[in-house]
Amino acid sequence: MNPMSKAGASTLWGDAWRRFCGHKLALASLGFLGLVSLMCMTCAVGVGLKAAYGHGWPYGYEEQNLALGAKMFSGEHWLGTDLLGRDLLTRLLVGGCVSLTVGFLATGMVVLIGVTYGMVAGYAGGFVDRVMMRFVDILYALPFTIFIIMLVVLLDKPVQVLLEHFHRGSWGPFIKLCLLFLAIGAFEWLNMARVVRARTLELKSLAFVEAARALGRRPWKILWHHLLPNLAGIIVIYATLSVPAVIMLESFISFLGLGVQPPLTSWGDLINQGASNMELYPWLLIYPSVFFSLTLFALNFVGDGLRDALDPRSDKGG
């Protein structure tokens, strides 16, 4: 996304960036997202430093203070503490780090699988296309939360055994997180594949693709050099819109108690704990909900802004 294109010449990304900047709310949302990510990362690094060297962030996300218990906000604990006396702000930011990481990594998976699958199906056409798309239809018909849960449970044991074998048992929670985003990515790519396939079908019949084919370029080269640049716009749009969907899914699975394992946390897990104690300690529910919803809000606005910027014809939603 280079706004400094040659004077006078207008490029796709240059134009898109200009249009995006005209969208005040989207720009503000991008700023907000940057700020939240920065805060989350600072906190995660600070907590890591503290664990290693004893100074850095004032609290650890797993550091309990049972004598203190759940308290409202104060000078020491800006957002209060939870039932075990853990600093809520620290847990929120560390949880945010987990949620955002899973969101972006799973979206990476979605892009990788969805774009490859959609492009191959669309470009191959005919029988291959029909079989590949029927497979997508079948996956659509499955209640995918069950399958994500089964995949997480299915892969859990073998991975544990493997880790024990290499004496890396402490990597368990981290690997579990990876399993989660792999499982989510394995089911979220369906929409991406459909959209990419439809656009590939359109592009395939255009003159420049036929010319490339007539000149004897290999199919893979055509996909990579000629189709992918033209698909970039919709890929970016759908990828941005799938980040909030994935974060929501991760939070839902953590809400079920299957995602991140305590004492590590994520936003869904924090909301779940808050919801079970909301009667006496409403702030445990309210702060995580506010953080979570504002971030989703910002992600959706950035997605909308990008869609308007990259595909000016569409004016759907607001």
Next chain:
Amino acid sequence: MPPLLRRALVRLLEIIPVLWVVITITFFLARWVPGGPFDTDRKLSPEAKAHNLEYYGLDQPLPVQYFKYLWNFAHGDLGPLYRHPDWSVNELLIQKAPVSAELGLWATLVALVVGLGAGVVAAARPRSKRDYGTMGMAMVAICLPSFVLGPILLLVFGLKLQWVNVMGWNTASDRILPSLVLGLYYAAYIARLTRGSMLEVRGQDFIRTARAKGCSSPRILVVHMLRNALGPVIAYLAPTIAGLVTGSFVVESIFQIPGIGRMFIEAALTQEYPLLIGVTVLFSAILLLCNWMADLLLTALNPKAAIE
């Protein structure tokens, strides 16, 4: 046979092989997951476990079990419940599915009425304060997942104001909060879809003609412009209804509703294979039927699109 009827029948018959694939995938994936329905926290003696496995035929080779399951399934028997031996999956589904279906239909009603209403209000004056306000609210609803909205509404209306019961599924007022929590998210999507499709046709000739003929603005909005939104809304609603009537885990656990939404997750966690396959197939069948009906409706609305 008229081509449209033929097409409808072919599409209906195509559902059967898809369901078979769904059963097969679920069956084998569920069996690959380590552990089993009798590996509980309460340790069973090896003899008792072996007896249980033998009683339910789980000790037989997997292909044999698979074909036995298919045979029973074809005869309408979805199998036993391992942990509650006096129940069968059929009985459980018959008792609990109607609760989820009712909740789902209420939520669909909320989604449709609120969504279409908000979409029309927003599209009436694009880029006005009313438009931005409505669409902003839709965005808020999209960003508040049910596990955030549910507890918060419960906290405010159930615990603080005490207007409704905190849990249960007995009185009419018990239906309000769960339907809202479940339906508002989809209402927001429908509002965005409706607004977008209505604005697509705003500048077109037939709208100008209608205006020139002296049609009132509300009539143009509802009769001429809203019609363009029907297609996308129906296409969106079909899978949504399937998801709603088969129950939501989150809403049913927050409001303590005895539906099948919770059974989905519990079946996957406790590895009650017949129940797991039963609810999966139920969901898939409803989803495929909804898509089939949407396909028919869309064809009826726009016969031209059906020809390609």
